[in-house]
Each structure stands twice: as C-alpha cells, then as structure tokens.
Amino acid sequence: MTPSAGSASEWVLGVDSGGSGLRIGLARAGDPQPVGTVVSREPVRTGAAGIDAGHLLEQLLPAARDVLGREGAGHPAESGGRVATVAIGAAGMATLGDDLRATLPGALAAALGVRRLALAADAVTAYAGALGPRPGVVVAAGTGLIALGATLGTADGPGTWRRADGWGHLLGDCGGGAWIGRAGLEAALRASDGRRRGSRALLARMEAVFGPAAELPGLLYPRTDRAAVLASFAPEVGRCAAEDPVAAEILREAAHCIAEAAAAVRPPDDGGEAPFDVALTGGLFGMGEQLLGPVREAIGRHLPYARLVPAAGDPLDGALGIAAALAMDELLLPADPRLLHLPAMPEAEPPESRA
Structure with missing residues (x-):
C-alpha cells in the first residue's frame, strides 16, 4: 500500500550519524527548520555486518522519544499531527549499510509509527544541507x-x-x-x-x-x-x-x-x-x-x-529537508539503492494501539 502524501501538520525526524555520534532533529513536514534536537556523543558501532542497526536503535529510539515528548509530538491528539517520516544520514551507509536497510524499516514502523523512511549516505545529507534539491x-x-x-x-x-x-x-x-x-x-x-x-x-x-x-x-x-x-x-x-x-x-x-x-x-x-x-x-x-x-x-x-x-546548512539540515520533502511527496533528489534508499515500509500500528 502506498501511503498518501503528508501534510504540514505531520512531524518528521532527521538523523545525522557520524564519527562524533548522533544528532536528531524534529520538524514539521511543511517547515524543515528544527523545533527540537537531541545529541548523543557515542558513535554507532561498525562490525562484521557493517553499521550496527541495533546499536543505532539503542540510541535513536530513546532520544527520539525524548525530543518528541518535549515537543508534544508523541500523540497525534496533542500535537495535531503524527510522526510520518524519518530520514537518516549515516557515515558508511553506501558500503556498510546492509543491516540498516534490513532492520530499520520494520523497527521504526513498530516503535514510532513511521510510514516513510529515507536511508542516506552522510554525503547525501551533506549535499542536501548544502545545496538543497538542485543540481x-x-x-x-x-x-x-x-x-x-x-x-x-x-x-x-x-x-x-x-x-x-x-x-x-x-x-x-x-x-x-x-x-x-x-x-x-x-x-x-x-x-x-x-x-x-x-x-x-x-x-x-x-x-x-x-x-x-x-x-x-x-x-x-x-x-x-x-x-x-x-x-x-x-x-x-x-x-x-x-x-x-x-x-x-x-x-x-x-x-x-x-x-x-x-x-x-x-x-x-x-x-x-x-x-x-x-x-x-x-x-x-x-x-x-x-x-x-x-x-x-x-x-x-x-x-x-x-x-x-x-553551504546553506549542515547534514542534519539536509536530513530534515529530505524527510520533509518525502513526507510531502516533493523529494527531487534521485533515489539510489546505496546512496538514497527509500524502502517499502510495513503497515504501522496506530499510536493508540501502541500506547
């Protein structure tokens, strides 16, 4: 089932994962300027299977719930919207991202109700932050x-x-x-x-x-x-x-x-x-x-x-811009299996059933 286009009332998350740790930003789909951020100084581990999806989730989910809770975005009835889309830019995604591509769609749908996901190399989020959707x-x-x-x-x-x-x-x-x-x-x-x-x-x-x-x-x-x-x-x-x-x-x-x-x-x-x-x-x-x-x-x-x-912005700005554009069906940057992957998402349960 293809999800319908988002609206400006929906929330999006952008994630920048690199050698210095994780940065997570929350924004409205219609305005990718962050209204809340969380920083983790622990870099995501890389092992034999590539970037460790479990370790990323151990840091991402509590931090995401924290920023969502502080901004009242965790419950649609309170926020006037829902967390629709996440964009993650990760160092090494192009060559070491198989575990992320296999694990994150189901995990984020189950944990946060995410309906759309972009998994990007950190160079792509750097590009999106610096130039936006133009060649x-x-x-x-x-x-x-x-x-x-x-x-x-x-x-x-x-x-x-x-x-x-x-x-x-x-x-x-x-x-x-x-x-x-x-x-x-x-x-x-x-x-x-x-x-x-x-x-x-x-x-x-x-x-x-x-x-x-x-x-x-x-x-x-x-x-x-x-x-x-x-x-x-x-x-x-x-x-x-x-x-x-x-x-x-x-x-x-x-x-x-x-x-x-x-x-x-x-x-x-x-x-x-x-x-x-x-x-x-x-x-x-x-x-x-x-x-x-x-x-x-x-x-x-x-x-x-x-x-x-x-450069207009940094990689976290780029991740938020990609998430906002994807939520609104306005993503112009080219999809790519390794550089900008847009996986099919499982059906997310309504937040009320996960409460």
Whole structure:
C-alpha cells in the first residue's frame, strides 16, 4: 500500500550519524527548520555486518522519544499531527549499510509509527544541507573527504548521483583532514631525520602535541581511531602555513585534490561551459583562508564555469529537508539503492494501539 502524501501538520525526524555520534532533529513536514534536537556523543558501532542497526536503535529510539515528548509530538491528539517520516544520514551507509536497510524499516514502523523512511549516505545529507534539491557539486570534508554531484530527474530520465573519493584514510580521502595531518607529520619526521622537504616548524608542533618523534609510531599505529588522530594535526599545518613553505605546499596540494574530486563529479554537459554551483561543507573548511584561498584558486583552474556558493546548512539540515520533502511527496533528489534508499515500509500500528 502506498501511503498518501503528508501534510504540514505531520512531524518528521532527521538523523545525522557520524564519527562524533548522533544528532536528531524534529520538524514539521511543511517547515524543515528544527523545533527540537537531541545529541548523543557515542558513535554507532561498525562490525562484521557493517553499521550496527541495533546499536543505532539503542540510541535513536530513546532520544527520539525524548525530543518528541518535549515537543508534544508523541500523540497525534496533542500535537495535531503524527510522526510520518524519518530520514537518516549515516557515515558508511553506501558500503556498510546492509543491516540498516534490513532492520530499520520494520523497527521504526513498530516503535514510532513511521510510514516513510529515507536511508542516506552522510554525503547525501551533506549535499542536501548544502545545496538543497538542485543540481550541482558538494565537497564534504572533515576527517575524510568525498565529492558528490547530482542531476535531477526530467521527462527524459531519472536523476543520478556521481561520487568521487570517500575511500577512507588508507586508500583515499585525498585532501581531507587525515590526509593533511599525515602529510604534516611526514614533513615533521623528514625534518627530524634531516631529509629533504622537511619542516622544522611542523616538527616543533608535532613534538608539542605528540612528544618526541621516536615515540610517534607507538602512539599512532595501535590506535583504532588513527584517522581522527591524524586529522587532529591538520589545524597545526594550517597555523604553520602562513610562515612555513612546506606547510603551505601541503595545503596547496590538498586544494588541488579537492578541486580534482569536484571536477570528477561535475554535472555532465556536452559543451563543458554551463555554469553550476559548488558548495564546500564540513569541519575542515573551518581552517579558514589558509585552505580556502588555495581551494578557490584550484577550483577556478579545474572548473572555470563553477560558482562557488556558501553551504546553506549542515547534514542534519539536509536530513530534515529530505524527510520533509518525502513526507510531502516533493523529494527531487534521485533515489539510489546505496546512496538514497527509500524502502517499502510495513503497515504501522496506530499510536493508540501502541500506547
């Protein structure tokens, strides 16, 4: 049975699940600005089966009930509506989301009465938050880096997603926080050894943050959060870049990687001269002008017809926007089995029968 289109009186939930934990927002279907939020600082576990759906639900359901209760959304008679739709953006959804896709539709229908669900890669919710439902390119960069491009459906065919990088700190994420931090630490160790392309400035910062050079491998290699530890040194590279040519070159190379990823996912255009929007989102760009200046220059070289625009919102805003649009039958972003999955939902019991 296909559910009817939602109304502005219905409530929607947006969820942003990443390396720093969960953020949950509640909004009206007709206005995706959150009226209540809950934050959990515990990241969802990943195991042999991928992202652990049970662990996500252990955190999501109590937090969702909390925000729903605070806003009077738990009972339609009190709120003038019902919780119709949930959109979850999760890091690793594209490749590690099988347990979420199998478990969440039934679990959320049973626990919250959800009738519609969107399961999205965190890059998709980052895209939706930054650009909304329009074609273009978004580069999301924090510890890692991924570029995502979208075209919308027309009478000639459905829309499509294009992605570049996002392969993790061992195989890619070129230009992201872990990549910059690793390059900075390598330059520091080169200086410690007396090799070329070393940086005495970065060596001093490395020793201040991590201790003597000889101890760094023992501190870093056994850790399961190596990518986050590497990324923690990226701001030090940014601080040194104003005076240190090695650090400045690292950021220029990172900017080249960012522009290259954006160019790989640009909207297809036979002439190559149609303008399109590019937005940058994620904590890495908080590094400021030391990185943003080289990025603007690199994008100008690689994508001369791109318009670099500010991100309108963050991934939680994107999840709420997707949920609101889905509830109103107005979702324009393309569905995709791995990037933006819209599963069939079981019939939810009326809230009165679950009380």
